[in-house]
Structure formats: C-alpha cells, structure tokens
Amino acid sequence: MDPIFSARGIVKAFAGVQALRGVDFNVLPGEIHALLGQNGAGKSTLVKILNGVHPAGSYSGEITLAGAGVSFASPAAARAAGVGYVPQEIEVLEQLSVAENVFAGHTGLGEGVLIYRHKLEDRTRAILDDLGLTIDPKAIVASLTSAQRHLVMIARALALRPRVLMLDEPTASLSGTEVEALLEVLRRLKRQGVTMIYITHRLPEVLEVCDRATVLRDGRVAAELGREEFEEERFIFAMSGQRLQKLFPTHEAPVGARPMLEVEHLNVAGKPGAIYGARDVSFSVASGEIVGLAGLLGSGRSEILHGIFGRVAAEGTVKVDGQPVAIRSPRDARDAGIALLTEDRKRDGLLFNLPVGANITIGNLDPLSARGMVRGDRERSAILEAMRQLNVKASSPQASVAHLSGGNQQKLLFARVLMRAPKVLLLDEPTKGVDAATRQEIYRLVVELADKGVALVVVSSELEEVLGLCDRCLTIADGRIVDAFKRGEGGEDRVLRAVAAAQAETVRAAS
Amino acid sequence: MNSAAPATTENPTAPSLRNRLISFIAIGEVGVIAALLLLVAFFYFMQPAFLSERNIRAILNVVSFVGIIAIGQTILLVAGEFDLSVGSVAGVSAVIAAQLMTALAWPVPLAILGGMGVGAFIGLVNGIIVVKFRIPAFIQTLGMLFIGQGLIQLVTGGYPVYPLPKEVSDFGMSTFAFGLGWSFAFFIVAAIVADFVLRRTVLGRNLYATGGNPEVARLVGINTTIYKIGAFITVGALSAVAGMFVMADLQSGTTSIGSGWELIVIAGVVVGGVSLFGGAGTIAGGVVGILMLKVVQSGLVVIGVNSNWQQIAVGVIMVLAVGLDILRRRYFTVGAGAKTAAAKKAGTQAGKISGA
C-alpha cells in the first residue's frame, strides 16, 4: 500500500538546536499511526512541519500527500488540503463560546458574511455528541477546565472533516474515562476512513488503538514498528536506548508521623455551569506521606488544591505543621511553606517574556539576592543546578521557554516549585506530557521528597499513577471526598465504583 | 537527574560567531541605536549645523523633559499597564506647585514637594481604579487626561501663574555642565537608576513577571497589585517632576505645560522596543526611542522642512520602527512568531464571528 502522507529526509534546525536530522515518515491510508519519542525528540516539530506551522522553506526535505508533492506555507493551506491538527498546548479564544471556538476560522456557515448562531451551536453540539461530551456549546471557554479546553480543540479540528488528523498529546490532560471516550472516537473516525497521526507518552494507548508506530530519538527515526511488533519494552528501548526498571519506586507511608498538612471543612465555590467547587473537604497529610486525589474531569480536584493554595477564595481551616495559617493569597500559602504545580503550563505556569533561567528562579529570588539585587553568579549556578537536577533540555538558561518541548517545559516548572524547599507540595498532573524516562525520574523525586518529610498531594488523571505512587487515595466526586483507602486496599475498580455511586446519588437527589 | 535520559545539548562554551551575531542583533536596543545613528548621520550630511554644539544642547534639553516621563512610562508598560494622562499630570502638578509658591507663598522646596505629591496622588488614583476596580487603563487614564486639563483651568483661571519666586527662575536658567540644564542631569540619573532596577533587582524581575502574565506572577507569590499601583505612582511622580522642570525653564506656570506629551512619550518608548502588551522592553530602549523622535523633529527643522511634515514623519517612524521590530522578532524566533501570527489570525476571524 502506498502511504497517503509521507515525509522524506526532513531536516529542521532552530537557532542553535538541531531538532530533526533527516526523518523519513510514512503514514498508510486509514491507519492510526503512533509517533513516539522522549521529550525533545522532535515529535511536535515534525507534525508542525507536516501542518505548515513551520512553513515550507524553513526546513529541508519533501512531503507528499496522496501521492502528490505538497509544501504548506501556513496551517490554513494544510487545512485546505484536508490536514487537521490539534496542537500540544491549548490555544483557545477564552472570551468566546465553545461553538465560536469550534468554528473559529471556518467559512460557509451562513449566507454571505452572516453567521447564524443557532446553526453554529447545533453543529457544535453534533460534533461534541459524537465525541461523547456534555460540554454546552454556549459556554464561554474561560469557564472550562483545561482538559475541557483540550477537548474543544479536538472538536475544532474535527469540524473540518480532515482526511488526515494529527493529534499532539491529546490525552495528556484527560482522565481514564475521557481517554477511553477519545480512543473510541478515534476508532470511529478510523472506520470512516480518516488517517491519524497520534503523539502520546502513554504506551497503553498505543497498544490499544494504533496500527503502526514511528519512534523518534534525538531527531532521527529510531524504529518503525508494525502492530505485530508492539511491545512496551520495545518502545521504551527504541525511545531511550535503555531498558526501564520497575515503574513506581517503593515507598512506605511513615507510621505515626506528625500531620504536616491538615485541611478542615474546605469549601470552594464552583464556577457557574462548568466546574464543581469543593464541598466540606477535610483530610490530612502526614509528613512524608503521598496522598492522591482521584476522580473525573471537573470533579473538583484542582479546586481543592487551588482552595488550599489561596488561588481562589475558600472557607475552612488549613494547618501546616500543626500551625493554623490564614491563606488569602498564593503568597500567604508560599510563606506558609506550600507550593503548587499548576496543570495548564501555558496559561498558569510559564512566563513567555522571560528566558528559561529566569522562569525557574521567579518567585525564588530572595535567597539569590543581596539587598534587593539579584546576584548574577548565584542565580546562574542555582539555575544550572536545577536544570541538571531535573534534566531540563534547553540550549542555555537564556533560551526562550517557547522553544522548549512540552515535556521540558513541565520539568522547568517542577524545578521552579522545588527551588523553595516546600513543606507541603501540591502537584496537579505532575507528569502531564512527560516521557517515560522522565516520568520515572519525577516519581523518584516525589518519593525522595516524601522521604525527606515533605507532605505531598498528587492530582492525576491517570488512575494508575495515583494508585501506584500514593500511600493513600482519596476519591473525589462532585467536589466531595466519597472514598478513602490506603495503598493495597483497592484498585481502579474501587475508585470507579465510588465515583459511579456518587453520581447515581447526585442524580437521585436531583430528581 | 540521572543517566536514563540523554545528555543535555547544552554547550555554552563555544557559541559560533554566527550564533553570537544572531543573539547580538536579537537584542532589542541594537536596532533602535543603529537607526538613531543613521538618522544623525543623515541630518549631519544634509546640514552640518545639525551637530553644532548649540543644536545638540537644545535637543538634549528638550529630550530631558519627556525623557523623564518616558522612564516612568517604560516601567509601567513593563508591568503591563500604560498611562495616557502623563501630560495632564505634568501640567496640573506644575501649576499647583506654582500656585503654592505664589498665591499661598509656600517655601519653594515645600511647593515642589507638593507638586510631586499631586503627581504621585493622581498616579495612586489611576492605579487603584485600574487594578482594584478593573477599569481598563486606557479608559481610566484617558479620563484622567481630561480631568487634568480641567483642573489646570480651575487652578489657574486660564492665566499663566507669573511671576515665580526668583529662586525658581534662577534654577531654571542655571546649568550643571556643558550648558545643559538640571533637568538633563535628573533625566540621566533617573534613567541609570531605573535601568539598574529593571535589569538587576528582584523588584525589576518581578515587574517583568507581572507584565508578562499577572496570574503566573500571583501564583509564584508576587503581589502584583502593589507592583502595578507602584508603577502608576512612579509615572505620576515623574510626570510632576518633568512638568515642574518645564515650569522653571519657562519661568511661569503656563497652562500649556505637558499638553500633547502623552502621545510622544508612548510613541517614543514603543519605537524603543517597549511592548504595549506588557512584560518586554528596557529603559535603555525607551530612552533611545524618545531621543530618536526628538532627533527627527529637530533634524527636520534644521534642514528646513515645513513643520507640518514633522508630524507626518513622527507617525511614519513609529509605524516603521514597530513594524521592523515585529519582523525582527518573527525572523529570530521562527516557531514562536509563526504561532502568535496564527493565533492572531484566528483571533481576528473569531472576532468577526462574534461580531456578526
């Protein structure tokens, strides 16, 4: 079979960085083709070239689509040729509705220049239904969670009915059920004859839906595998050139350690329409303990973290190391020894106007300065140390953060929150978009911090992560804790059952 | 962390000449400084008198007034806001100081402090309304521009405050070196201090973070409210200082002090590469930018171009400078530039949809 979409000898360099060094990439008609590789391997760069984000002329090599040579000067040109693309980072128009976002940039929606709002909304609803989503087409995107925004971007790509659809880590911010729903959509699209290129760091997804896979390593193709050759170990070896050991490091919850974080009767108001707040949430985390919050999208897990951290207004008491602390702002939380790693790195994490180094030290400059002046030497060595510790791959501390690969941006933000040596660390999706090797490093780091006496709260959409990493799991539904159990006392089914029971109860209460 | 992931591609010891050249051109100020030198050379070629001692002195003295405000405006833009009322504030502060020292017979130093207090207070009001009540800076400071104009008329009854105490007139005529007035000395010192603060201090770094993304800044523990309000107060106080220097120079509390400055100040710092969207730009850039506009204005006079053309030239230069800057950024950060361009396009198209 001839490939429908193929690239030959793609070479792409950015100032100082060789991102792709001669990549051949072939996608057969109707297949779901996995594109794998470690952070910074060049996956996003390759699909951006295939999509015209990096326009023809900025790279060398040839691209053919359905047998004919193409060179896209812009994403619009690629779209017109039937190539759809869902970028890795969320790019939405926050002040507009879901429907307007889905159809942003489309033509032919009305008569002449007029656009019929209800038509837009109906068509959006059809697409969302198809995706199995219950997002209201009229909702303003600003009120959605970041996972929901990601789903809106997927709907936007599908609205064009593309022949080839490229998805750059679409599941990084989705939780189990949403991932399942999305994979189901991919299968359905496949039956309709759509060809897909699928980037992910989650290998089980590849085993589940993909037909073939190309593995990149340092800008070169390290392996091209057919479905019969699929094997997790094989992928990992191709990606890293190494064999991986056990996924989760062993960690024993300390016995009788003093509580480091105590949360009592925490209430957070929900945003109208879209998100549940937190309702009467009480729990405590001992020094050295790792507690996971499991639940569906929008169940209120992030809101609990935000309430503790003072990002949103909250009622209730928070104690750190036995001392009650009045937290009215993130600053108060920081001064109390709490740190938060946010979920949406583009919106709530990175400062795109500052270089890599300053992004790490921002908010942590006090120990690196004397009488208000930043000590250049001290800052530089602190930055290099942090970059080394988390293996942040950047050409230099002066590099722009916009040019880091997604996983490296995540590591950079991790470096930022660790710099202050917090007593309590709140992690919202700590491994989002991070490759398998780095993921292990982050798990190791989390356990290491716990061993040093830090209290950790981990929100993750990957149940496996919560269950494997955490000493205790709190299941959250509708902003409440509906179940709590220790490591080994339950598995995924226990979480899912608790969530289902809570939802059934909500429905009963409503009727 | 360990050996599981490939070694970093870091190689800071041997940047190639080409990379060094690229990073040099990519520095914001280089473009403006080059343009400034070109313009100076051009005017000198057209009319050697352009570089006469007298003309240089005149340009520098005039630049110092708006330059003092440009320093504040740059700080405020870096923090993510801007102020259209600077000219009015300069005027109000000057005439109030003039009234204090004449009608109320306050001692001159106290009256000067009073003038600065007025400027700082108006800055505080602007800051609180913009930050606390979330009225866009454009609206609030435009409103303040008109309020200031009205206040000037109220305070003076429409007539210049004249004569001023002798100390003030003497001060206005005195020079500190090379025939340059004290306003120039203040301008230089303030610029050096502000440049140091933005480049080297924690305060400066936090200002950039605040302008870059206020929510991120808040999440890392920066009190963005204080930073923004502080920046508004700084602009107000510096505007007052500039207004009073002009007052001393004219030896009169004229009602026209500061009128029209707001646009030249913003045009100047923007030409110097300070971003209207916050979080980017330097004092050096802002100062060179405003110097460039003044050089053009003066140069056109010296080579005898009709004064109407001067306005046109200022407009053309501003658009050219900012346009070139955007092109430069796009060229040197290909990926990011392409992305923002795409986002902007989506933005305008979506704007059409929502407008329909």
Ligand SMILES: Nc1ncnc2c1ncn2[C@@H]1O[C@H](COP(=O)(O)OP(=O)(O)OP(=O)(O)O)[C@@H](O)[C@H]1O
């Ligand atoms: N616009 C750019 N300017 C400079 N360097 C860039 C740019 N875009 C990407 N790079 C560099 O190219 C390399 C490949 O990046 P890319 O984003 O393709 O990685 P990736 O495989 O998608 O990684 P991840 O899994 O972390 O998303 C990285 O070293 C990155 O820093």
Ligand SMILES: [Mg+2]
């Ligand atoms: Mg990527």
